[in-house]
Amino acid sequence: MSENTAGQSALVRVEGVEKVFHRGAEDIHVLSQLNLEVPAGQFLALMGPSGSGKSTLLNLIGGLDRPTQGTVHVGGDRLDTLSDRALAAWRARHVGFVFQLYNLIPVLTAERNVELPLLLTPLSPAERRKHVATALAVVGLSHRAKHYPRTLSGGEQQRVGIARGIVTDPTLLLCDEPTGDLDRKAGDEVLNLLQALNREQGKTIVMVTHDPHASARAARTVYLNKGRLTNEPEQ
C-alpha cells in the first residue's frame, strides 16, 4: 500500500493490527485484527476494562511500540516500519504524551520539565524560554514556573505534564488516564484544559480512560474489549 493513499481527513489510521506479548512460554494476544481511524481535530476517548489493551494501543499510535502485525499510519508516516532512532525523532516532532502519574522529573522545576522536549529541537535557549512561558500560560501555571513537582498538587502536576505535552505544538496529543490519579475537581480542570486545546487549538487528542465522566467530554468514544474495538460498551 502506498504511503500517500491514506485518507486526507484521517490523522491516525490503524489497520489490521495484532499485538502479541510473550511472557515465558505463554503468548498473550492483546489486540487482534484491530482497525481505527482518528480524523484530524477529533477528541477521542478510548475506554475498556483494565488489562484490555488500551495503553498498548495508545503506545502503538504514539510510536512507543510496534505491532506484531498490521500497519499504523500517523499523518503521512508509517510507524510500524521505522527504526528506533527514526521513531524517537518522529515522536519528538509529532506527538505529545500525558501520563496518569504525570512522570515529571522530580529534580527539575516545572519550567525545566516543560522545556525537556524542546531540547530535541534546534531552538535557541531564548526561543525555548518563550515556548515554555507560553505553554505554562496555557495551562494557567505561569506563577508555578520555578516550583518543583513535589511542591505542586496532583492537578497542578498534571497541568505541567500537559504543558510539556504541548510545548512543541504537536498535532497529536496522547493521554493515558490523565485524570486517573486526580480527585473530581482537579480532574475536571484537566478535562477542561484538554477540551479547550481541542476546540481552540485544533489538537487531535486520543485519551485512554475508564471514567465515563471523562469520556463524556470527548467528541467520540470507542470501547476496547477482547482485542477488538466497538462503538458501544459490552452489555
Place this chain on the structure above:
Amino acid sequence: MAGLLNWFSQVGAIAKFGLMSIPQRRGAVSATIIGIAGVVLVLVGVLSIAAGFRRTMLASGSPDAAIVLRSGADSEMVSGFGRNEARLIADAPGVARNAAGPLASAELFVIINLPKRSTHTDANVPLRGVEAAALAVRDHLTLTAGRMFAWGRNEVVVGAGAAREFAGLEVGGTIKVGRESWPVVGVFTANGGVAESEIWTDARVLQDAYHRGDSFQSVYARLNSAAAFAQFKDALTSNPQLSVKVLRQSEHYAEQSEAITRLITTLGFLIAFLMAIGAVFGALNTMYSAVAVRTREIGTLRALGFGNGAVIAALMIESLLLALLGGTVGGGLAYLAFNNLHAATMNWQSFSQVAFAFAVTPQLLLQGVVWATLIGLIGGLLPAIRAARLPIAAALREY
C-alpha cells in the same frame, strides 16, 4: 551544530537528573566510592614502595660518574678483567684527574657470611676491594667513626647500613675472612646509597686473600662532567683491546633495582586487580540501582524522543564522576599516608639493607586515576545499556 549542542543538553539534562538523585541512593554510592578509593589507595601505596626504592637507587650514582663492566655482564658478580684493561679504562679520555692520577677505582668483590644482629643467623654481605680513588668516584662518602683502612693491611671499613645489620661490624670488632680475623677500623655513610650496605678493604689485599691474581670486576670512574660520558664511552667501546660495557652509575643502579622493582610492581598490580574486580561489582550494583530507581523517568524521557545514545552517555558520565571521586579520594589518602614514609630494611641479593622512602609520584597518581576511570567505565556500561534497551512501554509501566 544545533543538533550536537542539543545532544549535549539532552545528556546534561539526564546526567543532572542522575547526579541529583544520588542522595536517595547514598548508601550504595558511598560504598562504591570507598571501594574505588580503596583500589587506588592500595595500588598507589604498593607502587610507591617500588618508586621510592628506585628513586634511592638512582640517587646512589651521579650522572658524572661511570661504571665499566665486561661486555655482556649484568652485574659486577659476573664481570671481570685484568690489570691492563683496568689501566686502559682509567687512562681513557673523559676521566677526571687529580695530582695522584685518574679518578678511577678498579674494584672486585666477594660475598661473605656474617651473623645478623637480630637473629644471629648468617646472611650475605658484600666485601668490596677498592683502590685509592674509591672515595672520589662516589658521592657523599663520609667516615663517621674510626679511620680509613690502611693500604696493604688486612683491615676493613664498613658501611653504616651493614654495621646496623650485622654483629661485629663496629670499630674494634672483627670479621672472619677465610681462616683469619680482620679488624674493623672505621664506619662510613654514603648518603643512604647502596655502598652503605657493603664492607670495604684494599683491592690488592682482597685479591691475595681470595687468590684472584690481578683481576678486577669493575672500574668506577669520576668523569670531567656529565657530558664527558659520551666521549668516555665511545673511547672504550671503540678500543679493540677492550670488550666492555659502559654505564652511568645512575643507570647501573637503576638496572640493579629492576628485579625488585618489578616484583613489587607485579604484586601491587595483582592486589589492585583483585580489589578492582570487587570494585567493578560495587559500581555495577550502584549503577543498576541508579537505573532501577529511575526506570520510569528514563522511559519518559525516551518517550519524549531522547535518544538511547544520550541515555547511555549520561549514565556513563554519572558512573565516571563517581569513579573519579573515588580515585581522587584514594590517591589523596595514598599521598598523605605513604609519601616520604621511611621503610626500614630490605633484603635483596647482595644488598643486606637499603634504606629508602616511599614515593607517591604524579605518575602513580595518574595511574590511580586511570584505574578508577576503567572501573567506572566497566561498572557503568552494562547498566547504561540495560536502561537504553528496556522497551519504553515496559519502562513506563513501572511504578
